[in-house]
Amino acid sequence: MKRPKSGMMRMERNWGLLFALPAILGLMIFTIGPIVASFVFSLTNWTIGGQMTFIGLDNYRTILTEDATFSQSMFVTTYYALGSVPLGLAAAFIIALLLNQKVRGLSVFRTIYYLPTIVPSIANTMLWLWMFNPDFGLLNSLLEGVGLPGSKWIYDENTAIPSLIMMSTWGIGNTVIIFLAGLQSVPTHLYEAAEVDGGNRWHKFFHITIPSMTPTIFFNLVMSLISTFQAFNQAYVMTNGGPNNSTLFYVFYLWRTAFTETKIGYASALAWILFFVIMVLTVLIFSTSKKWVHYEGGERS
Amino acid sequence: MLKRRLRTWMALVMTVMLTGLTACSGNAGEPANPNAVELKFMYWGSNDEKQAMEKMIQSFNAFHPNIRVKGEHVPGDYTTKINTLMAANQLPDIAYLGDSLTMKWASEGRLLDLSSYYDEYPELKNKLKSSYLYSEPGKSIGNYTALEVMQLFYNKELFTEAGVPVPPADPQKAWTWDEFLEIAKKLTKDQNGKHPGDSGFDPKNIVQYGFAFGNDRSSWGPLLASNGGGLTDKTGKKYTLNSPESVEVFQKLQDLVFKEHVSPDLIQQQDMPSNTIRLQTRKVAMVVDGTWSLLDFSNNKQLQWSIGVLPKLKEPKTMIVAGATVIFQSTKHPKEALEFYLYHNNPEKVDLFKSGLWMPIEEKYYTDEQAIQSWTNNAAHPLEFQKAGIEYARDYAIKPSTSTLRNWPDIGSKLTPGLDLIWTNKKTPQQALDELEPIIQPLLQGVYPDE
Numbered sequence: 001m002k003r004p005k006s007g008m009m010r011m012e013r014n015w016g017l018l019f020a021l022p023a024i025l026g027l028m029i030f031t032i033g034p035i036v037a038s039f040v041f042s043l044t045n046w047t048i049g050g051q052m053t054f055i056g057l058d059n060y061r062t063i064l065t066e067d068a069t070f071s072q073s074m075f076v077t078t079y080y081a082l083g084s085v086p087l088g089l090a091a092a093f094i095i096a097l098l099l100n101q102k103v104r105g106l107s108v109f110r111t112i113y114y115l116p117t118i119v120p121s122i123a124n125t126m127l128w129l130w131m132f133n134p135d136f137g138l139l140n141s142l143l144e145g146v147g148l149p150g151s152k153w154i155y156d157e158n159t160a161i162p163s164l165i166m167m168s169t170w171g172i173g174n175t176v177i178i179f180l181a182g183l184q185s186v187p188t189h190l191y192e193a194a195e196v197d198g199g200n201r202w203h204k205f206f207h208i209t210i211p212s213m214t215p216t217i218f219f220n221l222v223m224s225l226i227s228t229f230q231a232f233n234q235a236y237v238m239t240n241g242g243p244n245n246s247t248l249f250y251v252f253y254l255w256r257t258a259f260t261e262t263k264i265g266y267a268s269a270l271a272w273i274l275f276f277v278i279m280v281l282t283v284l285i286f287s288t289s290k291k292w293v294h295y296e297g298g299e300r301s
Numbered sequence: 302m303l304k305r306r307l308r309t310w311m312a313l314v315m316t317v318m319l320t321g322l323t324a325c326s327g328n329a330g331e332p333a334n335p336n337a338v339e340l341k342f343m344y345w346g347s348n349d350e351k352q353a354m355e356k357m358i359q360s361f362n363a364f365h366p367n368i369r370v371k372g373e374h375v376p377g378d379y380t381t382k383i384n385t386l387m388a389a390n391q392l393p394d395i396a397y398l399g400d401s402l403t404m405k406w407a408s409e410g411r412l413l414d415l416s417s418y419y420d421e422y423p424e425l426k427n428k429l430k431s432s433y434l435y436s437e438p439g440k441s442i443g444n445y446t447a448l449e450v451m452q453l454f455y456n457k458e459l460f461t462e463a464g465v466p467v468p469p470a471d472p473q474k475a476w477t478w479d480e481f482l483e484i485a486k487k488l489t490k491d492q493n494g495k496h497p498g499d500s501g502f503d504p505k506n507i508v509q510y511g512f513a514f515g516n517d518r519s520s521w522g523p524l525l526a527s528n529g530g531g532l533t534d535k536t537g538k539k540y541t542l543n544s545p546e547s548v549e550v551f552q553k554l555q556d557l558v559f560k561e562h563v564s565p566d567l568i569q570q571q572d573m574p575s576n577t578i579r580l581q582t583r584k585v586a587m588v589v590d591g592t593w594s595l596l597d598f599s600n601n602k603q604l605q606w607s608i609g610v611l612p613k614l615k616e617p618k619t620m621i622v623a624g625a626t627v628i629f630q631s632t633k634h635p636k637e638a639l640e641f642y643l644y645h646n647n648p649e650k651v652d653l654f655k656s657g658l659w660m661p662i663e664e665k666y667y668t669d670e671q672a673i674q675s676w677t678n679n680a681a682h683p684l685e686f687q688k689a690g691i692e693y694a695r696d697y698a699i700k701p702s703t704s705t706l707r708n709w710p711d712i713g714s715k716l717t718p719g720l721d722l723i724w725t726n727k728k729t730p731q732q733a734l735d736e737l738e739p740i741i742q743p744l745l746q747g748v749y750p751d752e
Contacts, residue, residue, distance in 0.1 A: 048388045049406045068740075069715075135572045155568045157727070243725050245718040259381040261710045262405070264388060 042268035059269035073253040083165035096179030117173030182216030341393035394632040401709035407436035413628040445623040447659030468609025470685035481612035485511030485563040488586035528614035537748030543734040551730035595657025599681040657681030707746040
């Protein structure tokens with residue numbers, strides 16, 4: 001690196017550092033610091049207000065071997081993720097395809113599909129609380145209108161998670177936007193080449209659109225998996241984890257352990273286990289990605 | 302270049318100014334005594350409660366030039382907030398606190414032991430016995446902020462129309478369960494006006510329920526006590542929720558909903574508005590609710606309501622459901638905090654007693670006729686309150702397990718999912734409560750002392 005030549009450049013560098021400092025300090029103090037601290041806490045039995053004793057890996061051992069609530073919440077979260085990630089990706093992809101057409105009022109449609117993403121998540125949740133209401137909610141009224149039996153939705157152990165999976169497709173606006181951007185960057189010369197070779201719409205879709213979109217699909221898959229594993233609001237606002245723990249999302253359990261049961265040490269260990277689980281899943285997806293993600297211009301990983 | 306430098310400086314100056322302004326904006330308007338001791342008081346509650354609190358704080362500050370209390374109203378998730386403050390060591394001096402957390406922190410030495418100030422402040426000793434919270438024998442960190450017990454609120458008109466007697470206000474004359482059930486049936490109607498038990502009664506289209514109850518401890522707690530049951534035995538070390546006395550209570554409650562059809566289930570209750578509106582719109586004839594609801598009820602001018610005592614199983618009993626006010630051990634000004642503590646729930650200084658939200662904790666307000674009149678002789682307290690409020694709270698109220706059982710936060714969060722099975726009719730109470738035993742038993746760590 002060359003030394004700055006003039007006083008002006010030096011000054012610019014100094015100012016630059018000065019203005020970046022808050023961000024750097026913020027990262028150190030509010031992100032890296034708490035991460036390190038939570039790991040240290042996870043090795044203690046600290047409850048809020050109580051004494052802190054170092055207990056090594058005891059919290060982790062208890063969680064993995066004795067804690068039935070842990071396995072329940074892991075099950076709930078996995079179940080939710082297995083349902084909502086594929087459904088969300090598929091729905092977002094289809095909507096993106098539709099929004100990529102040349103029709104009248106396209107921008108209106110684009111706005112409509114993005115709108116729910118702008119509404120604050122808690123407000124969305126309140127809205128769905130009403131839609132799910134077994135007695136006068138929108139969903140059961142619709143079902144009754146066409147002569148079908150209603151459901152208890154989130155108020156029944158068996159239908160609670162499927163209901164929440166259905167609700168999760170509401171917030172896919174961001175995924176749609178990313179897919180849409182991906183669709184619009186598919187090189188048109190490929191389509192032209194396919195046309196020259198006599199390919200029809202399906203050929204174009206399966207041999208050009210999908211392969212060109214794999215990097216975008218890959219990105220959205222990873223992002224939605226991570227965010228799904230951190231589902232919280234639904235349990236916090238709608239179900240309180242019930243009935244009978246059937247919607248006890250992992251992060252909700254973690255939050256409850258920390259702030260209702262005041263067991264910060266234990267909750268920190270839970271947080272690290274979640275981090276580990278998400279990391280393993282992400283690594284798994286990354287390692288399979290070579291087989292199905294195609295980048296234009298040859299092999300890259 | 303000059304321009305740019307100028308702009309940078311401008312930005313910096315602006316930032317500094319803004320920071321400075323925010324820092325000063327807190328105490329504008331009040332003539333501050335520079336030597337005054339500053340105290341921070343944190344509390345929850347509705348808007349009404351907030352206004353009453355602010356008024357009380359202002360008058361306290363006016364009469365105590367050397368102390369300046371700053372109130373902080375927390376409308377949202379109070380427990381999370383105060384837990385966070387405790388974790389960060391940034392607690393207020395004095396604060397409302399849920400009873401289970403109060404007991405936990407008291408036993409961990411985080412709260413000021415008020416019993417060591419008894420000689421200096423004898424007023425600390427004149428409260429009702431049941432309102433004291435002891436972390437160790439003889440060591441009290443104070444009392445419930447106010448005494449509030451569970452009662453039966455009802456719509457008078459519905460009783461007149463059905464031609465049945467209203468719930469008794471005298472605890473000695475409390476209904477037996479059968480009497481209660483009989484009347485609840487007469488007050489329950491389907492859309493054809495039929496009652497449960499009539500031929501052709503349609504439980505799917507009930508337009509008016511006789512009774513509604515919630516799924517938390519404030520509904521089943523008093524009945525458990527009335528039947529001699531409980532979550533644990535006296536030592537708090539043995540799980541007894543599956544004893545015959547306890548199971549009977551849950552069975553009776555489950556039956557109210559699914560067998561007798563006189564109460565809505567929990568899902569139906571989700572649709573229903575607050576208790577006053579439920580009674581006013583004739584959805585429900587009787588509800589179980591706490592004394593604090595007197596405030597809401599007396600604000601509802603369209604409803605003819607009153608209160609009675611809960612039905613009994615073996616003996617009449619009700620339960621205290623109340624939070625505490627505590628002074629944290631970390632305060633730098635314990636004496637000033639005590640001054641404020643004694644002031645903040647004194648019926649002569651705070652109008653929350655006359656408006657119905659609170660019941661006093663000082664003994665004389667339950668025994669001395671003139672003192673009783675001073676806070677109950679008003680529209681928020683119907684005539685029946687003399688028996689169903691004062692006498693009931695004074696002689697028949699027990700403390701809830703949230704105040705008495707060690708390790709409640711843990712126990713409570715494991716208890717709720719298990720009881721859900723009863724409230725949703727997935728299991729019989731016997732099955733559900735048996736299944737809870739291996740989950741709750743290991744968490745039991747005994748009880749806090751009672752004196």
